[in-house]
Amino acid sequence: MLKIPQRKLPLFTASLVGIILIVVFTAYQKSLLLDMLAAPAGLSSGFITDARAILNYRYFLNENQRLEGEILKYRKDAVLLKELTQENERLKQLLSFKEQSPYALAVARIIARDPGNWSRGVVINKGFKQGIRQGNVVITGLGLVGRVFEVSANTSKIILISDMDNAVSARVQRTREEGMVSGTLLGGIVMRYLEKGSDASAGDVVLTSGLTGNYPESILIGEVREVKNEPQGLGKYCVIKPAVDLGRLEEVLVIIR
Amino acid sequence: MILAAGWLQIVILPSLWPLRVKPDLLLIVAVALALKEGSYPRLIVFVFLCGLLKDVFSMRLFGFNALMFCVYGSLVYFLSRSLYRETPWLAFVFLSCATLAHYSLLSLIFFSPYILIGLFEAVVNCLFLSLAGRAYARK
Numbered sequence: 001m002l003k004i005p006q007r008k009l010p011l012f013t014a015s016l017v018g019i020i021l022i023v024v025f026t027a028y029q030k031s032l033l034l035d036m037l038a039a040p041a042g043l044s045s046g047f048i049t050d051a052r053a054i055l056n057y058r059y060f061l062n063e064n065q066r067l068e069g070e071i072l073k074y075r076k077d078a079v080l081l082k083e084l085t086q087e088n089e090r091l092k093q094l095l096s097f098k099e100q101s102p103y104a105l106a107v108a109r110i111i112a113r114d115p116g117n118w119s120r121g122v123v124i125n126k127g128f129k130q131g132i133r134q135g136n137v138v139i140t141g142l143g144l145v146g147r148v149f150e151v152s153a154n155t156s157k158i159i160l161i162s163d164m165d166n167a168v169s170a171r172v173q174r175t176r177e178e179g180m181v182s183g184t185l186l187g188g189i190v191m192r193y194l195e196k197g198s199d200a201s202a203g204d205v206v207l208t209s210g211l212t213g214n215y216p217e218s219i220l221i222g223e224v225r226e227v228k229n230e231p232q233g234l235g236k237y238c239v240i241k242p243a244v245d246l247g248r249l250e251e252v253l254v255i256i257r
Numbered sequence: 258m259i260l261a262a263g264w265l266q267i268v269i270l271p272s273l274w275p276l277r278v279k280p281d282l283l284l285i286v287a288v289a290l291a292l293k294e295g296s297y298p299r300l301i302v303f304v305f306l307c308g309l310l311k312d313v314f315s316m317r318l319f320g321f322n323a324l325m326f327c328v329y330g331s332l333v334y335f336l337s338r339s340l341y342r343e344t345p346w347l348a349f350v351f352l353s354c355a356t357l358a359h360y361s362l363l364s365l366i367f368f369s370p371y372i373l374i375g376l377f378e379a380v381v382n383c384l385f386l387s388l389a390g391r392a393y394a395r396k
Contacts, residue, residue: 117378
């Protein structure tokens with residue numbers, strides 16, 4: 001049994017009471033104490049974290065590089081997915097048009113463009129082995145593109161309607177006026193040989209007329225953008241906005257029958 | 258280099274170039290080769306290949322580019338030898354003249370004002386040549 005000497009008993013009792021009082025006091029002030037101790041605790045834990053990071057930097061560096069590689073791969077996959085989705089949409093539209101069309105159509109992809117600046121043409125990946133023949137008309141779901149100019153076994157050259165030497169007999173749908181659509185020097189499209197009293201106006205739809213037999217009738221060419229007088233003053237011509245964006249062609253339909 | 262220039266001009270540039278008039282990379286390569294190449298027979302083979310590559314994908318006049326590139330290459334080769342070749346603007350002069358001559362002939366053959374396109378293309382070719390030359394010098 002613990003024996004406390006009698007002369008030390010008051011000191012012991014006072015110490016005990018003091019400790020109890022301190023504990024009770026700190027119980028009420030613990031949040032203040034916590035705040036006071038949090039700052040140095042934070043500093044020291046930050047120091048420990050930094051020290052650990054320094055010791056493990058090689059691990060973190062490798063992990064960072066690995067994760068960066070994964071992010072890059074996912075980004076590439078995302079771009080590819082978007083591209084495939086857009087291609088899928090385009091091909092669905094082409095297929096839908098092909099199924100509804102009265103013509104026998106062959107789908108072809110553009111693989112190259114005319115390298116010069118004075119003629120407008122593209123090369124497609126289908127040729128006479130796939131049923132393409134010289135003179136076949138080329139369209140998309142939106143309208144007229146051109147016609148087949150040259151055919152080889154597995155490729156064909158298409159001359160676009162924006163080429164200066166490609167003329168398409170055309171008609172303004174609203175007024176039934178006949179004219180000739182051809183390309184301009186910088187790749188635009190105009191409809192010439194309209195009469196001086198032509199009633200054509202901006203917004204009128206222009207279709208193929210089928211008069212020369214090179215192109216079937218009623219294929220959409222574009223829309224009149226503006227009507228101007230011929231320089232010689234003998235008639236009028238109109239600037240046409242083509243229905244098909246000839247600069248962004250990716251797939252086309254060739255009318256094989 | 259010829260194949261790379263051809264691939265860029267025929268496949269890549271039409272999609273990316275913002276202007277209506279594209280630079281003629283194969284002509285630029287042909288003129289550059291004529292200025293740099295030491296052996297005439299080898300030069301003729303290279304410039305012929307440049308022109309032929311362009312002809313394969315052109316709509317009309319197959320062989321015109323091959324023939325004319327040989328003519329331009331020969332003229333540039335012999336003329337540059339009687340001039341101080343290190344003159345920096347010599348390449349631009351030859352390139353512009355070749356471009357304008359090309360489109361002048363096309364205008365004569367087809368009775369169309371293709372020379373106007375030639376003027377724009379001469380400017381674009383020179384611009385591209387200077388950019389390519391700077392990129393090459395930096396490398």
